[in-house]
Amino acid sequence: MSKDEAIAQLISVFRQYGYEGATLARLSKATGLGKASLYHYFPKGKEEMATAVLNHLSVWLEENILALLRGSGKPDERIRAMGKNVNQIYDQGEQACLLAMLSIGESHHLFHTQIQQVLNAWINALAQVLVEAGLETGEARLRAEDAILQIQGALVLARGLNDTTPFQRVLQRLPKDLLKP
Amino acid sequence: MSKDEAIAQLISVFRQYGYEGATLARLSKATGLGKASLYHYFPKGKEEMATAVLNHLSVWLEENILALLRGSGKPDERIRAMGKNVNQIYDQGEQACLLAMLSIGESHHLFHTQIQQVLNAWINALAQVLVEAGLETGEARLRAEDAILQIQGALVLARGLNDTTPFQRVLQRLPKDLLKP
DNA sequence: GTCTATACACCGATAGAC
């Protein structure tokens, strides 16, 4: 298994268990790599694994969300395109958000800056679409924050209620909610 | 320190670090009780502490949220009363939600049933207010889910962005959003 | 009830053979 393939497996552990719950035993089992192999790829250990996972997510966001939002289609279409990929990355609402999971406990201090940057990049790109759609800058920012907020809340509720329909509902109405006059 | 006073301190540890991150060292430090004392109050250890903390929260919700929602004032006033206590329990958005924190990792399996019950009790009580305000049952349930969802999402965003203003905004507009025609 | 001491498993991390 290559380093990039390993990272994909590491992500699933970090976002299911969080940083403190992501033990080397779990990371080793998920990747199929022994502990020594993990330390070969990530010499600084677990913290470097989490950093690599965050960088991987940052690239994914740029390519699969931000690029679409900066696209040339109609605002409505760009937001729907985002929704499609959001639905995919969160596995229809079954999987937690890595950013949210690394924002808790002691990992909060370790990764807060990077998490904040990624979240802001997402919000800003979404707000920019709304500005192009004719909204005032401040209102666009508020609505963009609201969209991310609802996605995150839906993921929390999905786990707590064991029901992903609120997540599906949020994604469904996102375009209309964001662009309403 | 009495058992009830200890529980109040345990809550803050569990909701900051989650179940796996809530080590006995942290629980001991927060309560000021030595490990042996903690095991005197909670013979079954950490799992019993978390259960006690969840029961404590369930009682708090009943007394400080559900009772208000079942009150006799106007729907608009009951929802505002709820918002006031929600703002308090989450410390203006600074503190995470215990239910959300215990919904992750291995604690999910341990406490899922109780967490689901508490969330549903909250949603149902809120939906009932909306029904009394004239909304159709299904729509009331959707809006109530939406309210909890937004509160949870705002708490996630508050940690990720290090900014509680979205949380304040959500609480502010809750009454109008829930009761709009 | 609270203390000290301790048992045993697991944690992250490293060493060295291959």
Place this chain on the structure above:
DNA sequence: GTCTATCGGTGTATAGAC
């Protein structure tokens, strides 16, 4: 690169004195 073996530290939990 991956393996086994192992280190020091910390995890939960317990025992027994006071």
